[in-house]
Structures are given as structure tokens and as C-alpha cells.
Amino acid sequence: MDSRILRSSPAKAPNPGIKDRTQGADERSNLPWLRKRPAELKSAVLLVGGTSLAHFRTRCAQAVMRRDLLPSFWSQVGILKEDDKVITVPVDTLIDISRVPDANGVEITPLGAFASAREYPNIALLRFTETMDNVIACAAQISPHREQLSLPNLIVRWLTYIWALGNDSNPLAEGIGVPNARWLESVFAASDLELTPGLSSGASCPEAIWQAALWWHEFYAAAAPDNAQGRRNAVRPSGEYIVRQPAAAPRGPRDADDGSAAKKSSKEFNPIVRTGK
Amino acid sequence: MSIAIVPHLNTDGVMELWSGSMDPALLGSQITARVGPATFALQPLQRVFEDAVAPLVSRTTLEADLDPGREYEIFARIGNAPEERAGHLRAPAVALGDRSEPFRVLLASCNSRLGDNARRAAPLLAYLNSKQSLRPHLKIWCGDQIYLDSPASHYIFNRHSEPELQERHSEHYAATWFGSDGLGASFREGLNVFCPDDHELWNNAPFPTLIASDTWFSDGHRRAWRRVAGKLYAGFQNPTTAPVKFKIGPLSFCIADLRMDRDDARRDLMSGTSLNSIEDWIAGLSGPGVLAIGQLLFAKPSGVLAGKFGDYDLQNYDQFAQLAAAINGSQQSIAVLTGDVHYSRVASTRLPSQKTLAEVISSPLSLVKGAGGKWQAAPERVKTNGTVLGGKIETDAQIQTSQESVALLEFFTAGASIALRVQIWPVLPANGTYGSMQETEILL
Numbered sequence: 001m002d003s004r005i006l007r008s009s010p011a012k013a014p015n016p017g018i019k020d021r022t023q024g025a026d027e028r029s030n031l032p033w034l035r036k037r038p039a040e041l042k043s044a045v046l047l048v049g050g051t052s053l054a055h056f057r058t059r060c061a062q063a064v065m066r067r068d069l070l071p072s073f074w075s076q077v078g079i080l081k082e083d084d085k086v087i088t089v090p091v092d093t094l095i096d097i098s099r100v101p102d103a104n105g106v107e108i109t110p111l112g113a114f115a116s117a118r119e120y121p122n123i124a125l126l127r128f129t130e131t132m133d134n135v136i137a138c139a140a141q142i143s144p145h146r147e148q149l150s151l152p153n154l155i156v157r158w159l160t161y162i163w164a165l166g167n168d169s170n171p172l173a174e175g176i177g178v179p180n181a182r183w184l185e186s187v188f189a190a191s192d193l194e195l196t197p198g199l200s201s202g203a204s205c206p207e208a209i210w211q212a213a214l215w216w217h218e219f220y221a222a223a224a225p226d227n228a229q230g231r232r233n234a235v236r237p238s239g240e241y242i243v244r245q246p247a248a249a250p251r252g253p254r255d256a257d258d259g260s261a262a263k264k265s266s267k268e269f270n271p272i273v274r275t276g277k
Numbered sequence: 278m279s280i281a282i283v284p285h286l287n288t289d290g291v292m293e294l295w296s297g298s299m300d301p302a303l304l305g306s307q308i309t310a311r312v313g314p315a316t317f318a319l320q321p322l323q324r325v326f327e328d329a330v331a332p333l334v335s336r337t338t339l340e341a342d343l344d345p346g347r348e349y350e351i352f353a354r355i356g357n358a359p360e361e362r363a364g365h366l367r368a369p370a371v372a373l374g375d376r377s378e379p380f381r382v383l384l385a386s387c388n389s390r391l392g393d394n395a396r397r398a399a400p401l402l403a404y405l406n407s408k409q410s411l412r413p414h415l416k417i418w419c420g421d422q423i424y425l426d427s428p429a430s431h432y433i434f435n436r437h438s439e440p441e442l443q444e445r446h447s448e449h450y451a452a453t454w455f456g457s458d459g460l461g462a463s464f465r466e467g468l469n470v471f472c473p474d475d476h477e478l479w480n481n482a483p484f485p486t487l488i489a490s491d492t493w494f495s496d497g498h499r500r501a502w503r504r505v506a507g508k509l510y511a512g513f514q515n516p517t518t519a520p521v522k523f524k525i526g527p528l529s530f531c532i533a534d535l536r537m538d539r540d541d542a543r544r545d546l547m548s549g550t551s552l553n554s555i556e557d558w559i560a561g562l563s564g565p566g567v568l569a570i571g572q573l574l575f576a577k578p579s580g581v582l583a584g585k586f587g588d589y590d591l592q593n594y595d596q597f598a599q600l601a602a603a604i605n606g607s608q609q610s611i612a613v614l615t616g617d618v619h620y621s622r623v624a625s626t627r628l629p630s631q632k633t634l635a636e637v638i639s640s641p642l643s644l645v646k647g648a649g650g651k652w653q654a655a656p657e658r659v660k661t662n663g664t665v666l667g668g669k670i671e672t673d674a675q676i677q678t679s680q681e682s683v684a685l686l687e688f689f690t691a692g693a694s695i696a697l698r699v700q701i702w703p704v705l706p707a708n709g710t711y712g713s714m715q716e717t718e719i720l721l
Contacts (some may be wrong), residue, residue, distance in 0.1 A: 006409050007377055148400050150709025175712030189407040200410035202712035212646055219409065225349050226313050229365045229466075230409055 007198040015217035017238035018126070020051035025242045030114045031045035032121050033242060034084075041125040041239065043132040045184070045195075046088075047123030047206050049073045049245065054092035054162045058178060059096035061161065061170045062207040064173035071248035073122045077137060077180050079132065079187070080125065084111040087139055089151050089180040091158050104141045105151035105179060111249065117244060118251070126213045129193055129233050149186050149260050154179040176206035184209070194230035195272040213237040280322075280684065281455050282353055284366040285336070286415060286468040286655075290523040292339040292366065294351070296442050297513065299451045301330035303355065311352040311360065314340035315341030318354075325444050325512040332369055332451060334512040343368035351465075364465030367414050373695065374527035379687035380525050383413035385615020386474070386571075387421040387641030388460060390453050391428055393682055397466040398509060399706045401683065402463035404711050405702065411685065414525075417532065419573035419616040420474025422460065422514065423453050424645050425506050427476075429488035436491050450509050470558060470705040471514035471522055473536045474571030474617055476645075478506045481588045483541040483634060508710055518547065520554045526617055527564030527695065530690055531555060535591060536571050544595045563697050563721040567688075572602070575624050575636045575655040588617075593625035600608060610721035612697055614686075616640040619650025619678040623717055626667030634667045635638040635719050636700055639684035650679040675717035676701060682714065688721075695721045 006212030009123040049059060055075035062072035066110075088139045089105045093113075114120050129135060142149070157171050158179060172178075177185070181196075188195040196217045212219075212228040216237075224232035252259060253270055279300040285293040294310055294397060298318050308319045317640040318339070318678065320644065322333035343349060345368050353363040373380055386630040389395060405411045412441040425446050426432050437445065441540045479502060480486040515521070533555055535546040546552075570591070578584075578592035591597045618640055626636040640650065654672040658665055681704040688697055697720075699711035707714065 059413070146709075150706075153709030175710070177710055189404070192407075194407060194409055195410040199408070202404075202710045226311075227348050228350055229348050230407060230413070 007200060009198060009211075009215035009219070011215050011218045013216045015237055017213055017217065017236055018187065019240045020243070021240045022242045022244060025244065026116050026117065029110070029115050030117055030120060030242070031170070033123075033240075036113060037125060039104045040127055042082045043136070044080050044125040044127050044239065045209065045212060046078045046086055046114070046121045047122075047124040047126065047241075048076050049243070049248070050075045050120050051245065051249065051251040052092055052119065053250050055204070057246055058158070059164050059248040061172055062178075062205045063206045064172055065203075065205060068249065070205035072210070073243050074124070074210055077107075077134060077179075077184050077206045077209055079184065081132075081136060085109070086111055086114070087136070089155070091155055091162065091179055094155075100152050100155070102110070104143055104146050104149075105155050106139075106183065112126070120254060121244035122242065124210070124239060126209070126237055126239035127189075127235065128188070128195065128213070128237050130235055134191045134233065135187060135193070139187045141187055142190050143183070149183065151179050151183055154182060172203045172205060173199075174201045175201045177202055178206060181205045181209060192230065192232040193234055197230070213239060226243045236265060278353065278355070278361045278363065279303065280353065280363075281461055281465060282310065282351055282363040284339075284351065284364065284466040284468050286369065286470050286521075288519075288522050289706055290369045292368070292468065293654035294339055295321065295334065295513075297332060297334040298339070299331045299333070299455060303333055304330075306355055309354045310337070310363070311350045312339060312341050312366070313343050314669060315339075321405065325447070325508050328440075329443055329447065332447055332509075332512065334558075336516070336621065346370040355460050364418075366468050369468070369523070370414070370525055373528060373688060373690050375460060376689045376691065376696075379689035379698070380488060380528070381411070381413045381415075382583060382652050382686040382688070383416040384419055384616075384637065384639040384684040384686055385416070385642045385647070386419040386639060387428055387619060387643070388453070389424045389641070389643045390449065390459060392643035393644055396458045398642050398681070399460070399462055401702060401704050401706075401711060404459070405683070406463065406466045409532075410713060412687065416463065416467060416469045417569050417614060418469060418471045419473055419475040419569055419614055419639065420536070421616065421641075423449055424476040425449055426479040426486065426489045426550075427645055429647070432485070432489040432491065433530050434490065436498065439505060442491070442502055442505045446505050446509055448495065450513055454513060460701055461624070470532045470569070472511060472532050472569045472571055473534055475512065475536060475588065477510050477514070477536065481584075482536070483539055484585065484589065487586060491569075502703060517632065518551060520558065522554070522558055525688075528567060529558065529562055529564065530567045530569070531558045532569045534571075537598070538682070539596060543589065543593050546594045546596045546600070550700045552596060553566065555600065556603045557605045559607050559611070562607060563610075565610040565612065566607070567612050567614060568604075571615065572617045573615055573636065574613045574637065574666070575659055577656050577659070592659070592661060598664060601659070601661050601666050602664050604634065607632060607634075610634070612637060612719070612721060615641075619644060619648060619684055620652040621676055622652065622655065623673035623676040623685060623699055624655035624670050625673070625719055626670040628667050633721055635697065635721070637684060637686065637697075639682065640702070641681055642683060642704065644681055652679050653654070673717050676715050678715060680714070681705065685713070697721055
């Protein structure tokens with residue numbers, strides 16, 4: 001057996017507690033939906049599916065975790081706090097690479113960073129536990145410990161894949177998880193909640209977390225006081241999502257927002273242009 | 278909580294709650310446990326040594342009516358204090374699942390508490406326990422759970438009285454069983470079986486070892502060490518040296534102690550009763566057998582000097598021929614699980630019955646200082662007293678490492694056969710994330 005593939009859930013139907021809010025969603029921004037999110041999702045697991053090259057390639061890499069081998073809806077996960085800040089481990093938007101080792105790659109980002117529906121057409125909020133307080137406390141406790149989970153190692157390995165440098169094979173095939181998903185799995189594990197029950201390797205990824213919410217709901221719901229291993233304080237997962245782009249497509253320098261060819265000519269010399277001082 | 282509870286699996290699948298503490302005040306205390314529907318008093322803690330206030334240990338047979346295959350939390354209460362969670366266990370299954378629901382066994386050996394990476398083992402074991410799809414149903418600790426003769430830099434130069442040995446060895450056990458960075462946390466989560474090897478006594482026991490001067494010249498000193506180490510082993514690991522035998526569906530397990538009754542004339546590895554018990558187990562197999570032993574089956578005997586100053590192997594003992602003959606006569610496949618050599622390896626051969634004889638080595642969990650292993654392929658043949666064990670032994674090319682690691686074994690039904698999937702999980706995570714480093718599959 002290939003250990004990359006997620007174990008089948010015993011559930012016969014997807015979790016009815018995960019609600020599709022795509023219809024009627026604002027076409028340009030995720031903020032209206034995020035602002036109206038229900039109280040139980042004020043603090044939750046955030047999933048986004050992006051359209052940058054990095055997000056596109058991350059979505060494609062997770063195809064090996066799906067039986068249909070299609071790209072995942074999702075490319076990044078994090079913890080949304082009630083104060084509208086997101087704790088995550090970005091791969092594509094490292095603000096200060098000198099801080100990465102010290103911070104172990106963990107960043108706190110304003111929720112507004114994920115506002116653009118053009119950049120993040122897919123977005124979900126998931127709830128696995130009654131309260132996120134303990135999870136957030138665990139995030140603060142375990143995140144600095146590079147000796148146990150070295151996120152910079154994962155980030156560098158994923159960058160070699162995203163940029164197709166050197167060993168550019170799919171990191172998931174080597175059991176190397178998506179950094180933010182691997183971090184989130186460890187944070188939840190520290191609070192005795194298993195986030196990827198279907199995964200039999202270290203290759204955590206947003207897709208595995210999505211499938212946990214969608215298909216492993218009976219696992220969480222079955223937690224009882226005498227049978228709570230890996231699901232202490234768990235609730236049957238619930239949440240909402242918007243998927244505007246089910247089939248992954250990148251937004252490249254030659255693409256207009258709607259996916260058609262941009263009018264500007266394709267140039268070989270196409271440097272990043274820094275603006276301001 | 279000042280008490281640790283470790284679930285053990287015994288012969289016939291009987292579960293037992295071992296409890297232990299270093300707190301002398303608990304002598305005579307009433308301790309109750311709750312597992313699933315059952316709440317019951319644990320057997321009172323007893324001193325391991327009559328003349329030492331600690332450690333204290335007890336064993337209580339678990340008579341709760343538990344659903345096979347289901348996980349249960351274990352709670353404990355000392356006197357009238359609030360109940361606290363003490364661990365968990367999964368009741369043994371009565372059938373073997375398919376590939377998606379395998380019976381998972383963690384195999385580990387050679388755990389030096391004083392090794393450079395000793396503190397790295399607990400996080401890996403916690404990670405494996407934290408995941409539903411990796412959590413072992415059973416943990417087989419396959420020898421050298423403790424290195425009583427370490428640090429060698431102390432024992433090579435210092436000799437000890439029996440009370441001193443009691444104190445030092447008790448501390449060693451306490452740190453491993455109760456310490457926050459020992460194996461205690463893993464022992465508490467899920468069922469355990471223990472199989473000893475030499476360092477439960479001393480290197481190459483019962484023979485003198487260069488690294489412990491207490492063993493050099495005097496039978497009296499060796500006997501004193503053996504008394505102390507033997508009581509601790511019986512108190513913490515196995516109270517008897519008889520093979521532990523149980524079944525999981527069609528799989529039969531036998532955990533065989535080939536160390537604690539070993540003689541110093543290189544004749545017997547175990548008592549005649551134990552050998553007969555293993556022979557009966559092999560003869561009575563109705564499906565594949567899993568035999569856990571502390572040293573390699575697929576090895577050549579050590580030379581005289583290597584044995585005297587290093588380690589004697591099973592093959593150096595006369596009784597090995599009887600064990601090999603019994604295995605050779607098996608009408609069912611046998612997977613031998615072992616450790617000892619500071620590298621991990623999988624090898625297999627065909628028995629005369631055309632069934633598979635496989636050997637899985639998982640070693641070390643935490644390397645004892647100065648004893649790095651050098652991976653070696655299995656010998657092509659093992660011959661003893663004219664008996665050739667199986668046919669040509671093939672070494673699996675997928676599993677070749679001397680890194681500190683544990684093996685995660687998955688047994689599952691595969692059509693009409695039973696398959697064994699072996700994964701090696703390194704203690705030091707490659708690329709900063711835990712994952713299986715090497716894996717292979719064998720049909721039994």
C-alpha cells in the first residue's frame with residue numbers, strides 16, 4: 001500500500017455539519033462572509049485555497065492524497081482567532097527570512113490578508129473542538145520548539161518543489177507534510193485532538209484536515225469519557241466553506257483575473273518591481 | 278499523580294494493570310482504577326526489596342468486560358483524592374483486519390536512558406500514539422529496555438555493595454518508568470509486553486563483562502547484581518520467565534525470555550519447561566506465529582574471543598539447536614521479532630514446509646554511548662548441529678539502517694494470506710518531520 005493515500009473513513013456519508021456557502025458569496029472579497037461568521041466559528045481552523053503559483057502547486061501536490069488524484073481545494077491552513085488574527089506557517093509570503101529560524105516559521109497575519117477572492121477563491125472555517133482556547137495555548141507552547149518540529153526544514157523543502165529546484169519531487173510522496181498543516185496537526189495533538197485520523201504518515205496537508213472534517217465526523221462524535229484517546233474535548237466537526245474554484249488554476253503574470261489572457265505582451269524580462277522607498 | 282499504571286498483556290490475552298511508585302507513603306494506600314464499565318481496587322503496592330522503602334509495585338488482573346478492539350481510558354484514584362487519567366488500553370481484537378484496519382505492533386529495543394538522543398525517543402513515541410492511523414495496538418519491548426550497566430565509565434572503575442546496587446538500579450528503573458523523558462509516557466498508553474536481553478542484567482550476562490567491574494572476578498558480586506537486577510526485572514517487567522503466549526485472530530504470539538535463565542556454560546538459553554512451551558506453541562500453530570526473542574535468529578555464533586569479550590549469541594548455546602529444530606519443523610509461517618544489534622533489518626527464508634520464516638530486527642531506540650551498530654546483511658545460511666535453518670536467507674534491501682528508530686509492524690489479512698508490513702520510524706526526524714524512513718512487506 002502507498003502510505004500517502006488517506007485511509008478510508010468508516011462513514012458512509014459526508015458530514016452534514018459542513019455547510020456550502022458558495023452560492024451567493026461575494027465575488028470579490030471573502031470579508032463579508034468572514035464578518036458574518038457564526039459565533040462558534042469566531043475562532044476556528046481556517047483553510048484557504050489560493051491561486052498564486054505556490055498555492056497552485058501545493059494544491060496539485062495534494063492530489064496524491066485523493067482517490068480521484070485531482071488537486072485539492074486547499075493550499076494553506078491556520079488558526080483564526082477571535083481578534084481576526086491568523087496564526088499560520090506561510091510558505092509563499094515570508095516577510096522576513098531572518099526571523100524564520102527564531103519564529104520557527106510561525107507568523108501571525110491579519111485576516112485581511114486572505115480577503116481577496118481573486119487570490120483566495122476557496123476558503124473554509126472548521127470547528128473540531130468546543131473551544132479553541134486550549135489549542136491556541138498549545139500553539140504558543142509548542143511552536144518555538146524546532147528540536148521537535150523544524151518548520152524551516154519543511155519550508156525549504158516545499159520551496160524546492162514549488163520552484164522546481166534540485167530535488168523537486170512531490171514532498172508529500174516522501175512523507176514531508178505541508179508546513180502549516182504539519183504545524184497545525186502538532187498543535188492539535190498537543191491538546192490531545194487528532195486532526196488527521198486518516199493519515200498514516202507524517203505527510204499532513206490541508207486536504208487531510210478537510211477530509212477529517214468531511215469524512216471522519218463519526219470518529220470525533222464517538223468520543224466518550226472512557227474512549228477519548230486523540231479526541232478529548234472534540235465535537236463532531238462543523239463549519240462553512242466557499243469554493244469558487246474547484247479545479248485548481250494558477251493566476252500567472254500573463255493571466256487576467258478571470259483566467260483569460262492579459263492584454264500586456266508576454267516578456268522574457270519580467271522582473272519583480274518593488275514600489276515605494 | 279505519584280503512581281504510574283502500565284497495562285500489560287499476558288498469556289491467553291489476559292490484561293493486567295501494573296502499578297508502581299517511588300513514593301513510600303503509598304505503601305498500604307487504597308488505589309482504585311476505572312476502565313470502561315469496571316471500577317475495582319488495585320492490588321496493594323509491595324516493596325520490590327524488603328529492606329528498601331521504594332520502589333513499590335503491584336499487578337492486578339483486569340477482569341472488566343471490555344469490547345474486543347475498543348479503546349478505553351484508564352483512570353485511577355489514590356484514597357479519596359480526585360480521580361485522574363492514568364493512560365489507556367485497547368482490548369485485544371478477536372479477528373485480524375484487512376489492510377485498512379491492521380493490527381499494529383510497535384517493536385523497540387535497546388533504550389539507553391543516558392544516550393545522546395535519549396530524550397528524543399519519547400516525542401516520537403508520543404507522535405505515533407497521537408495518531409489513530411499509527412497508534413499501536415500492542416508494544417513489544419524486545420530487550421535492553423534498560424542498561425543497568427551504564428554509564429560504563431562508572432561501572433568499569435567502581436564496585437558496589439548489594440545495597441548500593443539496589444539504590445543505583447532502582448533509580449535507573451525509576452527514571453525510565455516514571456521520569457518525564459523516559460519511556461513511562463509510552464508504557465502508559467496501550468498494552469505492553471516485555472522481553473529481556475542482557476542489559477536487563479549486564480552486558481553479555483551471565484558472563485563477566487569488561488564494562489562492569491562488579492562482574493569480573495567474583496561469583497558473589499555477580500550473584501548480588503543478579504539478585505538485584507532480577508527482582509527489579511520481575512517487579513517492573515515480567516514476574517516469571519515463562520513464555521507469554523496469546524492470539525490475535527489467526528496470529529499467535531509467543532514472547533520468549535532467552536536471557537534470565539541462561540547458564541554460564543553455554544548449554545541452556547532457558548529452562549527445559551520454557552523450551553517445551555515454545556516447542557508446543559510451534560507445533561500447535563494453526564496460523565502464522567510471531568516469536569519475540571532478545572537476540573537474532575539469523576546470525577552465526579560469535580567466535581570465542583568475540584563472545585567472551587563482547588556478546589555470545591543464541592547460536593553459541595547447545596540449546597539453540599533444539600529451538601532451531603522446532604522452528605524448522607513448523608508447518609506455519611513464523612515472524613521472529615528481535616533487537617539487540619543496533620541496526621534494523623528484515624530477512625526471510627523458506628522453511629521445509631515451504632512456509633515463510635522472517636526475522637525483523639528493530640534496534641536501537643536510544644543508542645548506548647560508544648556502541649554504534651554497523652548494519653550487516655543476514656548470513657545466507659544458519660546451520661546448527663547439522664540442521665540448516667530454512668533455505669537460503671534473503672536480506673530485504675528496503676530496510677537497512679543503524680539509526681535510532683522504532684519499527685511499526687502492521688499485520689493484516691491479504692486474501693487468503695496474512696501480510697506483515699514493516700515501517701522504520703527514525704527517532705531523529707528527517708527534514709524536521711516524523712515519517713517512516715523505510716518500509717517493506719512480507720507475506721506470512
